[in-house]
Amino acid sequence: xxxxxxxxxxxxxxxxxxxxxxxxxxxxxxxxxxxxxxxxxxxxxxxxxxxxxxxxxxxxxxxxxxxxxxxxxxxxxxxxxxxxxxxxxxxxxxxxxxxxxxxxxxxxxxxxxxxxxxxxxxxxxxxxxxxxxxxxxxxxxxxxxxxxxxxxxxxxxxxxxxxxxxxxxxxxxxxxxxxxxxxxxxxxxxxxxxxxxxxxxxxxxxxxxxxxxxxxxxxxxxxxxxxxxxxxxxxxxxxxxxxxxxxxxxxxxxxxxxxxxxxxxxxxxxxxxxxxxxxxxxxxxxxxxxxxxxxxxxxxxxxxxxxxxxxxxxxxx
Amino acid sequence: xxxxxxxxxxxxxxxxxxxxxxxxxxxxxxxxxxxxxxxxxxxxxxxxxxxxxxxxxxxxxxxxxxxxxxxxxxxxxxxxxxxxxxxxxxxxxxxxxxxxxxxxxxxxxxxxxxxxxxxxxxxxxxxxxxxxxxxxxxxxxxxxxxxxxxxxxxxxxxxxxxxxxxxxxxxxxxxxxxxxxxxxxxxxxxxxxxxxxxxxxxxxxxxxxxxxxxxxxxxxxxxxxxxxxxxxxxxxxxxxxxxxxxxxxxxxxxxxxxxxxxxxxxxxxxxxxxxxxxxxxxxxxxxxxxxxxxxxx
Numbered sequence: 001x002x003x004x005x006x007x008x009x010x011x012x013x014x015x016x017x018x019x020x021x022x023x024x025x026x027x028x029x030x031x032x033x034x035x036x037x038x039x040x041x042x043x044x045x046x047x048x049x050x051x052x053x054x055x056x057x058x059x060x061x062x063x064x065x066x067x068x069x070x071x072x073x074x075x076x077x078x079x080x081x082x083x084x085x086x087x088x089x090x091x092x093x094x095x096x097x098x099x100x101x102x103x104x105x106x107x108x109x110x111x112x113x114x115x116x117x118x119x120x121x122x123x124x125x126x127x128x129x130x131x132x133x134x135x136x137x138x139x140x141x142x143x144x145x146x147x148x149x150x151x152x153x154x155x156x157x158x159x160x161x162x163x164x165x166x167x168x169x170x171x172x173x174x175x176x177x178x179x180x181x182x183x184x185x186x187x188x189x190x191x192x193x194x195x196x197x198x199x200x201x202x203x204x205x206x207x208x209x210x211x212x213x214x215x216x217x218x219x220x221x222x223x224x225x226x227x228x229x230x231x232x233x234x235x236x237x238x239x240x241x242x243x244x245x246x247x248x249x250x251x252x253x254x255x256x257x258x259x260x261x262x263x264x265x266x267x268x269x270x271x272x273x274x275x276x277x278x279x280x281x282x283x284x285x286x287x288x289x290x291x292x293x294x295x296x297x298x299x300x301x302x303x304x305x306x307x308x309x310x311x312x313x314x315x316x317x
Numbered sequence: 318x319x320x321x322x323x324x325x326x327x328x329x330x331x332x333x334x335x336x337x338x339x340x341x342x343x344x345x346x347x348x349x350x351x352x353x354x355x356x357x358x359x360x361x362x363x364x365x366x367x368x369x370x371x372x373x374x375x376x377x378x379x380x381x382x383x384x385x386x387x388x389x390x391x392x393x394x395x396x397x398x399x400x401x402x403x404x405x406x407x408x409x410x411x412x413x414x415x416x417x418x419x420x421x422x423x424x425x426x427x428x429x430x431x432x433x434x435x436x437x438x439x440x441x442x443x444x445x446x447x448x449x450x451x452x453x454x455x456x457x458x459x460x461x462x463x464x465x466x467x468x469x470x471x472x473x474x475x476x477x478x479x480x481x482x483x484x485x486x487x488x489x490x491x492x493x494x495x496x497x498x499x500x501x502x503x504x505x506x507x508x509x510x511x512x513x514x515x516x517x518x519x520x521x522x523x524x525x526x527x528x529x530x531x532x533x534x535x536x537x538x539x540x541x542x543x544x545x546x547x548x549x550x551x552x553x554x555x556x557x558x559x560x561x562x563x564x565x566x567x568x569x570x571x572x573x574x575x576x577x578x579x580x581x582x583x584x585x586x587x588x589x590x591x592x593x594x595x596x597x598x599x600x601x602x603x604x605x606x607x608x609x610x611x612x613x614x
Contacts (some may be wrong), residue, residue: 089508092505096504097509099506099509111513111514
């Protein structure tokens with residue numbers, strides 16, 4: 001399977017008055033063509049920042065992004081314009097991602113008009129196609145966002161992301177602001193679009209049931225670092241990293257007879273401001289030892305299953 | 318049969334044009350009775366101000382001592398003042414000066430307030446702090462006293478009054494603009510616009526400005542009324558417009574000595590000020606509701 005996106009040792013530090021916040025700290029990750037890479041982690045672990053760096057809404061502090069065998073870490077103005085025809089983003093909150101003074105049509109049309117490839121008539125035609133594709137009735141063409149419900153708004157957001165026919169879409173928690181019934185509709189729409197247009201997704205979420213449903217591969221993040229990555233099936237079957245174990249043990253079970261074996265974490269979350277080298281999870285980890293305070297390497301514990309924990313093998317045998 | 322009808326229906330919706338937002342706002346405004354009354358009154362005063370030379374039966378400065386302090390009659394509908402000048406003519410010309418002062422000073426503070434507030438809100442950091450502390454200083458001085466101080470320093474004259482009132486208003490407008498910008502700045506649709514390849518200018522002009530504009534417009538509309546009042550009170554204490562210029566406040570000031578014997582002199586300009594301020598407040602209230610895209614009839 002060819003790789004569409006390769007992320008190498010990507011870093012993003014934010015300067016604050018209290019020091020450097022290491023939002024994303026040395027993430028290395030490959031995203032395969034036509035597949036969905038799920039990024040999970042608790043809030044504040046840098047997963048959204050990672051997604052925003054990939055579509056150049058934030059500039060990285062260090063590391064490299066390779067897209068389709070081209071280095072896109074630093075882009076000039078013209079290259080940026082071209083790059084955005086290949087990579088787009090769907091935002092988390094459909095209530096703030098649509099300009100309240102733009103109609104549905106205007107919002108979708110904007111990127112078409114800005115690309116310079118469409119004249120007015122063609123752009124309108126394409127807008128119609130897009131609305132049809134994501135399932136917005138034509139009569140809502142001139143509706144303003146406040147006249148639509150959350151699901152329809154998110155469909156507009158999806159149509160806007162699809163406008164320039166990108167291959168790669170970052171979905172930044174696209175369903176977390178929606179009702180559960182609507183969530184399913186949007187997830188199925190995203191799946192359908194992926195099959196029809198051979199899209200590659202990076203799906204950011206904190207909802208494990210969502211990520212299980214949609215992802216081919218999963219990457220678990222903790223405080224800006226990659227903790228564990230492997231295929232979705234493998235991860236739900238067998239986890240190596242103590243954090244992943246704790247995370248998955250928190251999924252509620254429907255079966256009342258099945259006794260949940262929740263691993264409850266103790267201790268404070270390490271501050272992402274000027275952190276010490278070594279595993280960020282060590283302060284809360286039951287298995288922490290001396291070695292954990294040294295920088296951790298990503299190890300392949302089984303084919304295509306990477307873990308950044310020096311004790312992964314000991315703990316699991 | 319039903320198919321062709323459906324296709325026709327769809328074609329019709331395709332052809333529908335986007336409704337102009339200005340027209341939409343006007344339509345929503347027209348549902349609000351208070352705003353309609355306010356708008357019409359304001360329009361009438363504006364027309365009176367523009368066409369004062371045509372409407373006024375006499376010259377506003379023509380002194381006619383033997384006709385002094387006449388009660389309303391056919392020749393002088395609103396009577397005459399202590400120097401025999403026609404009060405109707407003076408009130409009409411007064412509308413001119415009051416409007417110029419009110420609108421001029423509001424435009425002055427809006428232009429500078431928007432620019433300064435936008436800079437503070439958009440760039441943030443020490444610049445924001447610096448600008449806002451300056452605004453604090455200006456706003457911590459009571460408005461009227463600041464106006465009087467500025468007017469005294471600048472000297473009398475219409476332009477100087479506009480300047481004095483305008484400078485005082487910059488701080489408030491800048492603060493309002495800054496808070497609107499801060500509100501809009503965190504919105505994801507600005508990020509979305511960036512991923513749609515919009516440049517900075519387009520984002521500011523097409524996304525940021527339209528979404529911050531409404532509160533400024535409402536505040537400015539209401540501001541015209543309060544500026545007219547302030548200008549009147551400044552003229553009343555004698556540092557505003559100088560005689561014989563018939564500004565409403567100045568007319569009130571002239572009537573001070575005749576309140577008991579001859580009330581028309583103060584009633585007419587007083588009513589004029591009241592009507593304009595009331596009209597603008599009604600209009601401003603209506604605009605605030607009409608400009609909010611979320612409120613629908």
